[in-house]
Amino acid sequence: MNSRRRSSKSIAHEPTSIGFVRRAHFLTTIFSLVAVVIAGRFIYLQIFERERFVALAEEQHVMSQSLLAERGEIALRDGDGIYPAAVNREYKLAYVVPKLIDDPVAVALAVSTILGLDEAGVRARLLDRHDPFEILKKRISDEEERRLKELNLKGVAFLPEIYRYYPAESLASKTLGFVGPGDAGEIGIYGVEASWNSELAGQNGHVSQERDAAGRWIALTDRDHVEPKDGESIVLTLDRVVQYEVEKILRESMDLYRAESASALVMEPKTGKIIAMATLPDFNPNEYGKTEDLSRFMNQAISIPYEPGSIMKPITMALGIDAGKVAPTTEYVDTGSVSEAGYTIKNAEGKVYGRSSMTKVLEESINTGMIFIERLLGNEGFRDGLKRFGFGTKTGVRLPAEQGGSLRNLDNLKGSLQFYTASFGQGITATPLQLAAAYGALANGGVLMQPQIVDRIIHADGTTEPVVPREVRRVVSQATSKEVGAMLRSVVVNGHGKRADVPGYLVVGKTGTAQVAKKGEKGYEDGLTIGSFAGYAPLDDPQFVVLVKFDNPQDVLWAESSAAPTFGKIMQFLLNYQRIQPTEPLSKKSNI
Template structure:
């Protein structure tokens, strides 16, 4: 009995084990079936895509960057000259494993590449090296010269770089292309402001590969075409730009100034004909500059206290409200007391009875204050706004600043007084130029622009149309002030800006600058400005000259004014404007 019971228990135990094993096998098979269903039905698309990707390759299509061009009217009416283009260069490299006589190659190649012989030898002597770059950005002529040498193991790769044919002429206006991470992007000037339009849009090309990675000719391909960048045509005139920039360079060097700026504009349209900075830099070697501040365009980036040129603006407001006429007189005692402050003439002298034209001719601070007081603080501030101070011009170049007229906005008499002769507030050279352009243009303020056309790759051309902003002063006021400013050049401090046979209107400005060491104005540190237009009766151009901290010359009448006269002489001849008398 006991033996039978043990046999029964053993049989039952085996049965339970078989049952459990069957259940486990069933569950395992069930999981496999579920997974197969999941893979075959629910995730079929995913794994199909993954499989296809193993045979697909994608190539990024890089668009051609648009060019930047300037007008070359001397060469022809519709002739454009490249200021920024994409140019083919070459990388010369060596395959050291293919060079048998290293010494011979070094002796021949080193002088051609302008390389040190020892340095070149070290590169060519690397064992098992199949690729050793030697020099980039070789011109086509240099490549041909090296190829003619028939050197073993010397090869070339084509490369495309941004190239700037004008080098340092107008560098701050054009800007350059540099790296941001792994991407090339525009920096400063037109290159920076118009980055999106110039760069275009990248495309892609997806194609199938075989097991060896080769393109399958008949396989399905998809392509999203790239869009090449647009070309920009600037309003700059190449002949005017070259002459203005070279003349500025000579003057800056002559007087040892820290910096110089020239801007020339058509007052009737707002088109910029020239915009120069000195010191400048070669755009093709922008990374070799010692101070990156040189990249900034002083015409729009560096607000400053413009000095006595603003007497012309103060006088415009006074004439416009009827506060004065050219013949209005006052007694110049040499000083004016306002709110406990004593303001002197720049020469420290009293000049007696003077009329408003003489105030401009002799650049009297007391007379500018007298004229401003007839306007009043509220209206004076409004006129400054109407002339465009404290606001962007919208020139469409990178890094434009707006200056600071906060003091004038307080509408205190002392701030109006100092502003009437160009101190206590800041403006960019372009803002000052544009204000005088309105005077030249019968009181009409135009929006300055430097982009003449945007030429899209599909053939569409966007032409900039001159934009009238507002009538600042009456036409009568503008004509009267123009005659007064012409008297400044003919009889006053600005006689060195004169051009024989032409009526030139203009005003000098010599402004004390702040000494960075003391934080106070210094009579020894000044900025010199001259702004004017010609001919007075029908102005073809308005021009501003600015010199930062010139040495060995006291007044703008002796530094900026002569430069104006020199460039004006060229312009009047170049534009074929007949003499006025």
């Protein structure tokens, strides 16, 4: 019996011994794996995450402060001086420390009354005693600050902040643009503020130094100090007085003709400098956040190409004359229409003019006359000529969102229909700026100038760097330029441009009433038109190129009754403003 009990006892302890060994192996394996993971993690952190943890460690004992650069200002030309158009202005921010407020109800009433805030909302913020800092209102007025300070409210204080301010409000707003918050301070959004942001913004600096456990500077340690580099200021080519007057005239005309939008450009043909660039409706950049329709920020003069219509005809004429294919006296017989590829192209209102000279073609704006010239040039010659004038590519003006228009309809040289319609400005697109630049080439003797929006740069040290006008290329000869100018004078005297004339001066130009292409499908919108007039003066020594464009005017059909008289008003102002002496009798218009 005893023997049996010993044997039984021995057998009973054997499984326990085996389980212990297994558990030991298991734990050893687990500890080994954990050790490997820890070692691997340590190696990873040492090799791959070292820089990040060094940076975090430095943040614990290094105090750093950004030093913001001052943004450069933007000015317009103003006689012999300049007019500040975008400046930096100091405003005050009113804030409150809730835990310092003794009577939240009374303070909420006083603050909300002075700052025009909701009393209940202010009271709720003041009652949150755990909130260390609560902004009441940004950009408070001097009067609001004075009234609050008179109350001497404990816990209410002020901080200075620098904001961008536009003294002339909506004047040239689409050219100027505005600024908004960025990662390193304010950045330009739209307009010159955006396209010249790198120059205007400057470079921020910083100062950093080690600190003790209490967060105080350690005076004996090295300090890393990089001074900020303030931004450069720029003076635009825009003339303040001209810009103001052009906007005024354009706004009055836009209201009169009930147009959806309008644009006007004034350029110096010899330099390409843009003296005025007006597009309506506009906005106030000081309150850009209140603008619900974001399309108001878009500068139609450079960003919205359109089918220009008959103001393209002088370009086609210049190409024909320059190639020796036609002369002002060259005649052809107009039958009223031209058929091509199953389509019939007619003159406006179905008119037939019979035997007509090239001068008469421009005077009467005869479509078939343009087709006559295009056929003589050939499709490739005509297309290459348009490209020389800058159509189909951006002008290169340093403004954001510029479009280059389109000559895609002319890709297939074998299809003549598109070339015929393009000869009188249909089926191709261009921006007002492209057209103004092309007319500038006709005015200055045949040289295409790059449009220029910045006149000079004022560096942070006060030195000035002028922006030199740039010639793109010669597009036609000086002789061709002179002949086309004389023909365009005849348009103003004898043709559809009579209402653009200014008594005493040789004003030249051409009307254009274009159809509005449907979006996403072929054809044109019924009842919608775009009226334009482009020209220059004085003919013998052109000082100004002016282009006026109205989108969908409601009370007039033809550009000669909308864009032409508006052009005339602008040109008359310009000639008087620059004190250019009349060269012709004031009693009658001159023909040459």
